[in-house]
Amino acid sequence: MALLPIIIAPDxxxxxxxxxxxxxxxxxxxxxxxxLETMYQAPGVGLAAPQVGVLERVIVVDASAKDEDRAxxxxxxxxxxxxxxxxxxxxxxxxxxxxxxxxxxRPAWVRVRYLDHExxxxxxxxxxxxxxxxxxxMDHLEGILFVDHLSAxxxxxxxxxxxxxxxxxxxxxxxxxxxx
Ligand code: K1U
Ligand code: ZN
Numbered sequence: 001m002a003l004l005p006i007i008i009a010p011d012x013x014x015x016x017x018x019x020x021x022x023x024x025x026x027x028x029x030x031x032x033x034x035x036l037e038t039m040y041q042a043p044g045v046g047l048a049a050p051q052v053g054v055l056e057r058v059i060v061v062d063a064s065a066k067d068e069d070r071a072x073x074x075x076x077x078x079x080x081x082x083x084x085x086x087x088x089x090x091x092x093x094x095x096x097x098x099x100x101x102x103x104x105x106r107p108a109w110v111r112v113r114y115l116d117h118e119x120x121x122x123x124x125x126x127x128x129x130x131x132x133x134x135x136x137x138m139d140h141l142e143g144i145l146f147v148d149h150l151s152a153x154x155x156x157x158x159x160x161x162x163x164x165x166x167x168x169x170x171x172x173x174x175x176x177x178x179x180x
Contacts, residue, residue, distance in 0.1 A: 001037045004052040009096050009162055015143040018048075018055045021076040024119040028058060032074040032117055035060040040070075044095045046133040048140030051096050059137035063130040073124075075114040078138050081123070083107035090132040092146045100158045104149045106135050 007013055021028055031054060039047040039060055049058040057077045064071040088108040093101045109127040112134055116122050126134050136146060147155040 002034045003041055004034050004038045006038065006042070006047075006051050006095050007053055008098065008166065009094075009145060009147075010159055011096075013053055013055070014050060014096055014140070014145060016050065016055055017143055018050050018057045018141040020057050021115065024076050024115050024117060028056075028076060029074075029117050031056070031058055032060055032076075036062070036072050036074070039095075042095050044093075045129065046137045047095065048137045050140050050143070057141045059134070059141065061130065061133050061137060063128070063133050073134075074117040075112070075134075076116075078112050078114040078134070078141070080110055080135075080138065081113050082111035084109035088127075088132070090129070092132065092136055094136070094146055097145065097147065097158065097162060100147075100161070102146065102150055102154060102158070104132075104136075104146050106132055106149075110135060112138075 031049060035047045035049065035052065035058065038052065039045070039062070045063050046059065046061040049056050059075050059078060061073045061075070062071055084107045086108045087105050089103050089105050091101050092104045108131065109125065110131050111123060111125050113121065113123050139145070147158050
């Protein structure tokens with residue numbers, strides 16, 4: 001297992017459409033495990049392969065509560081096959097937009113078809129945090145970030161702050177420069 005560096009927005013790699021996986025083999029299984037390890041360490045409740053620079057349709061999610069056992073989900077080629085008419089608003093975060101959160105409206109319930117870590121076709125019905133998180137991670141496969149669901153005003157405010165933080169980190173007194 002390996003911890004993978006997470007790409008921070010804005011970055012053109014986060015705006016690309018990811019390619020389908022031909023089959024879930026040992027390489028994809030390793031990617032799924034590395035994504036999970038990276039997600040748990042961050043910590044986060046989901047992670048998509050494009051966030052670590054891999055443009056393939058692979059996501060991982062674990063929306064279990066702190067006091068519950070881990071419930072990792074490994075998904076390749078996830079497809080939305082049904083969604084509720086009813087919407088729900090959830091405060092979302094993103095490991096590629098650190099320290100920024102905003103309310104996003106999405107379908108309250110979704111049915112998703114995907115390939116699991118054994119290359120078996122599965123279907124899952126999800127609502128609550130799990131449903132929101134799966135939709136958020138599937139957006140990453142289309143190059144869509146949660147800020148793309150916000151008004152241009154809110155989106156640009158967040159993106160401008162991220163650019164400023166990135167620039168500050170590159171200055172001689174910035175955190176990443178100091179660590180180099
Ligand atoms: O970057 C990502 O795609 C992961 C993201 C997923 C997500 C969170 C909330 C709503 C929708 C999608 C995160 O995990 S951000 C971090 C976070 O929300 C969190 C961190 C620690 C504990 C619980 C949540
Ligand atoms: Zn995200």
